Amino acid sequence: MRLLKIGKIGLVVMLMCLMGCTGYSSVRRPESANIINAPIDAVWEEALKLLPTERMTITFSNKDEYEIVAEKAMTFWSLGDIVRISLHPKSEKQTLVEMSAQKRGLLDYGHEGRMVKSIFRKLKTLCEK
Numbered sequence: 001m002r003l004l005k006i007g008k009i010g011l012v013v014m015l016m017c018l019m020g021c022t023g024y025s026s027v028r029r030p031e032s033a034n035i036i037n038a039p040i041d042a043v044w045e046e047a048l049k050l051l052p053t054e055r056m057t058i059t060f061s062n063k064d065e066y067e068i069v070a071e072k073a074m075t076f077w078s079l080g081d082i083v084r085i086s087l088h089p090k091s092e093k094q095t096l097v098e099m100s101a102q103k104r105g106l107l108d109y110g111h112e113g114r115m116v117k118s119i120f121r122k123l124k125t126l127c128e129k
Contacts, residue, residue, distance in 0.1 A: 051068070056072050069084050081101050084100045
C-alpha cells in the first residue's frame with residue numbers, strides 16, 4: 001500500500017516537471033503588447049545586434065522571411081535555450097514581433113517567459129529611441 005502511494009507521488013512530480021518544459025511564446029500576450037514602433041528593417045538590424053549581447057549565437061537568419069533562430073549556451077543552471085524571432089510589418093513604421101523560447105531540459109521555473117519579455121523590452125528600447 002505504501003509503495004503505491006510513493007508511486008502516485010512520483011507520477012505527480014514527473015508530470016509537474018514535464019509541464020515545466022513547455023516553453024513560452026509572445027503570442028500568449030495581446031498583439032498590442034508585441035508591437036515596436038519602428039520600421040521592420042530597423043527592428044531586424046537591432047535584433048541581429050542584440051542577441052549576441054544576450055549570450056546567444058544566431059544559428060539561422062532569413063531576411064526575406066524576417067526570421068531568426070538563436071541558441072543560448074548551456075550554463076550551470078540550464079541546458080540552454082532555443083529562441084525564435086519572427087517579424088511582421090504592421091505598417092510602414094510598426095513591426096509585430098513574435099518571439100518564443102524553449103528550454104532544452106525538464107524544468108522551466110518561468111525562465112523562458114522572463115527571457116522573452118526581457119529581450120523584447122531591450123529590443124523595443126533600442127528601436128524606439
